[in-house]
Amino acid sequence: MVMSQHLTRDDVAHVARLARLRLSEAELDEFTRQLADVLAHAEDIERLDVGDVAPTAHPLPLRNVFRADVVSASIDRDEVLAAAPAAEDGQFRVPQILGEEQ
């Protein structure tokens, strides 16, 4: 089955919600067409039978890299918070997360 033929405007709207993006009606139309084009190009690998090939996530055989367990200097908290859009009491400030008052 070739999946790209199934990409719908509703799929694109759903993915936009997952990615925390708001798209206009015109953008939804344009992105649906453009993403379908890219997925249609990917039909060449969709058709490949590679079930017996292991996936590669990363090009080097490095794993479990640890640094020495020694305390060292890190970036100053106030300097980090100074770059945030909003901070309060040494923490990042965001709008209310919970629907009800605590």
Added chain:
Amino acid sequence: MTIGSAFDIAAQVRAGTRSARSVVDECLAAIDAREREVHAFNLVLADRARSAADVIDARVARGEDPGPLAGVPIALKDNLCTRGLPTTCSSRILEGWRPPYDASVVQRIVAAGGIVVGKTNLDEFAMGSSTENSAFGPTRNPHDLSKVPGGSSGGSAAAVAAGFAALALGSDTGGSIRQPAALCGVVGVKPTYGLVSRYGLIAFASSLDQIGPFAANVRDAALLLEVIAGHDVMDSTSIPQASPSLVSVLDDGVDGLRVGIIEELSGEGIAPDVLAQLHAAATALEKAGAVVETASVPATIYGLSAYYLIAPAEASSNLARYDGVRYGNRVDGASTTEMMEATRTAGFGAEVKRRIMLGTYALSAGYYDAYYGKAQRVRTLIIRDFARAYERFDVLLSPTSPTTAFALGAKTADPLTMYLNDVCTIPSNLAGQPAMSVPFGVGDDGMPIGVQVLAPLQGEATMFRAAAVLEAAAGAR
């Protein structure tokens, strides 16, 4: 070019026969003369560069050696963190943000005596092949202002081509150093994955991203790569080895070297004038004693499809951090979710949104195996086919880009057409292997052409030997 090679500048500054200040002043004069039309930079650090040059000169006067890049003006792609200095990724979402630390490569070039002259323009978050996706307007090709410089490191390539800096750093995820180097007529290198620390490089696709040099010649590129390569504890994917010796091998020649022209990347879809230069380059290597044959790396034909699933998938995850909470700009909303949506909708440009959407889709329930999983298996095939080719060859050869620089606006309406620019460069990123673009001749339009030299993991020394021979041959014609 007025300031000359980085190698010569450093030698003269260290010897006290030329002041770093005069070099920087020449650079800034070149920027004053042409930056308005080229727009290579998001930020020019004129005062800081002059002060840094004065410090270098004072050290030389005291009898100290400032290092192998003494007094050399260097431009940084604006996705490399610079402490206290704006680092935007050419995105509205990071406009005004000042990182609290320097990237490791920035620390290394400064420690080697290099002078940062500015932050260069790029396609937003390094997503693009023309530098037209910048929120701050496109960069233009110094050889022809109606043409693109390539991308995503178009500002760095243009800065070196225009003589605004002797060297520049870029990042290469699918060709973002090599393709603009080819289109602007300079040398561009994507090192082996893990050879150069990514600490402080703002992430696009973490299993593909690699920092590398731009230079006006092969020796300068080798010099800069020697400075920035080598293990860094701040990057867990950094190869635990010292920096390779590259400058010292440049005169070793290619006698007996086995060179393969990748047939899958040198036929259909490549412009005739580009192919003609590729074959002229192969002939030049042959004349220098190399054995040149056709090489087959069959799975490279699937590289583009695999890349445009893997890179967006990793990007969709990496760019989730731009949520208006910890850094960058925020657009207020009644709830946290609304704030995040408003922030990301206003902060990201169309191409970044497209890639986030594509990646989110490729990773979403029901499609993961068909797209992301499949692409990861194809990545294994590409690595396997390269390994087979390297049983017979020491280096491989292909065009860097299918065409010379195209006109601004020519490919912006159709993303897939733009993506096809990366067809020759993508396979090296998927395999983690080094590759570099060397200027070799010009096209029918008089614009520069680049030939790509590819090598196996950590094969930089052999790659640079071939590149040096190609450069000498190109210059002798």
